[in-house]
Amino acid sequence: MRELIRINQPNLGKEEIDLVVEVMRSGILTDKSGMGPRVLEFERSFAKYVGAKHAIAVASGTAALHAALLAAEVGLGDEVILPSFTFIGAANAVALTGATPMFADIDKDTYCLRLDSVEEALTRKTKAVIPTDMYGLPADLAAIGDFAREKGITVIEDAAQAHGAQFAGKRVGSIADMTCFSFYAGKNMTTGEGGMITTNDDDHAQSLRMIRSHGEQRPYWAVRLGHNYHMTELAAAIGQAQLKKLPSFLERRRRNAELATEKLSMSGKLILPREPEGRRHSWYLYTTRLRGVNAAKRNKIVDRLWSKNIEAGVYYSTPVHSTPLYRESSMARRGRLSETEKAARQVFSLPVHPKLSETDIEYVSETLRKTIA
Numbered sequence: 001m002r003e004l005i006r007i008n009q010p011n012l013g014k015e016e017i018d019l020v021v022e023v024m025r026s027g028i029l030t031d032k033s034g035m036g037p038r039v040l041e042f043e044r045s046f047a048k049y050v051g052a053k054h055a056i057a058v059a060s061g062t063a064a065l066h067a068a069l070l071a072a073e074v075g076l077g078d079e080v081i082l083p084s085f086t087f088i089g090a091a092n093a094v095a096l097t098g099a100t101p102m103f104a105d106i107d108k109d110t111y112c113l114r115l116d117s118v119e120e121a122l123t124r125k126t127k128a129v130i131p132t133d134m135y136g137l138p139a140d141l142a143a144i145g146d147f148a149r150e151k152g153i154t155v156i157e158d159a160a161q162a163h164g165a166q167f168a169g170k171r172v173g174s175i176a177d178m179t180c181f182s183f184y185a186g187k188n189m190t191t192g193e194g195g196m197i198t199t200n201d202d203d204h205a206q207s208l209r210m211i212r213s214h215g216e217q218r219p220y221w222a223v224r225l226g227h228n229y230h231m232t233e234l235a236a237a238i239g240q241a242q243l244k245k246l247p248s249f250l251e252r253r254r255r256n257a258e259l260a261t262e263k264l265s266m267s268g269k270l271i272l273p274r275e276p277e278g279r280r281h282s283w284y285l286y287t288t289r290l291r292g293v294n295a296a297k298r299n300k301i302v303d304r305l306w307s308k309n310i311e312a313g314v315y316y317s318t319p320v321h322s323t324p325l326y327r328e329s330s331m332a333r334r335g336r337l338s339e340t341e342k343a344a345r346q347v348f349s350l351p352v353h354p355k356l357s358e359t360d361i362e363y364v365s366e367t368l369r370k371t372i373a
């Protein structure tokens with residue numbers, strides 16, 4: 001029997017191990033302001049990689065989103081527009097500030113937030129918008145950025161899945177007011193758990209550095225509300241090694257995605273992921289859908305792939321507004337979400353991570369083609 005082909009998995013080597021051992025030998029595991037030597041080095045390298053002026057390392061992608069919302073002064077009485085078709089972290093980060101998440105719909109081809117739905121969701125209370133780079137494909141950052149600038153609202157990009165993705169020739173992280181990344185174990189690069197916010201704005205950067213350390217301007221001198229969102233030195237050391245490998249990881253993801261497209265386009269039944277003009281995917285997930293399928297049929301296909309040792313995944317079968325937490329409370333508001341609900345019934349993702357060989361991708365594609373034939 002074939003070994004399970006995982007949907008995503010950490011890709012670690014000797015470099016990560018050596019750096020972690022070095023940190024352990026140094027005895028410096030963290031810093032009371034979250035600014036130990038490894039964290040500062042990782043921040044400098046990450047900012048340079050994405051082309052941003054500042055990078056602020058934190059404990060997770062959710063912490064990055066929460067800190068960015070606090071830095072944008074989002075709080076009680078405010079509204080934040082974001083997709084429901086995404087991981088729950090962004091909505092929870094909004095709710096934790098006391099503001100109201102306002103769910104808007106997605107584009108049927110890119111699965112990213114749709115401008116006309118964002119426009120519809122806007123009220124006088126709107127303080128920020130969170131476009132998510134879904135599956136590693138940048139959202140329509142130009143259209144949403146122009147709209148937000150005109151209305152005076154802050155753009156906090158959720159690039160948790162999109163390290164190294166590009167929009168109009170620029171890497172995500174250098175475009176929005178603030179961009180949030182996750183380094184969770186399955187992401188394009190990892191620190192186990194971890195996150196980063198990048199920004200070109202000096203005031204936002206200063207606020208973020210205080211927010212990640214209980215709002216302290218200097219140790220034991222709090223000037224605003226914050227949290228303990230420090231990244232550890234161990235995590236930063238892993239991140240530094242992973243960042244060096246990110247370009248080669250992305251190249252392999254792209255090669256695998258292109259091969260999957262080549263093999264699956266023959267079937268004609270599947271809607272395959274595409275890169276719109278001017279956007280460069282980071283291929284965190286290769287997400288496809290079967291025309292006209294319902295959730296039961298889609299789930300059957302996914303089960304069949306699992307039975308052949310292929311870990312296909314459904315991201316996201318329950319949109320955030322349909323979870324018991326949000327469905328049964330008045331914590332959030334929503335517009336019309338027909339494309340969100342349709343995608344939740346139809347999509348499924350295939351593995352294209354860098355540890356997979358050409359033979360693995362051929363096996364996955366061939367198995368799927370037989371399953372839907």
Ligand SMILES: Cc1ncc(COP(=O)(O)O)c(C=O)c1O
Nearest residue numbers: 060061062087089160182183184
């Ligand atoms: C789109 C999106 N947003 C936010 C997050 C939250 O990141 P984390 O798990 O590091 O808190 C994730 C990842 O899990 C994600 O995929």
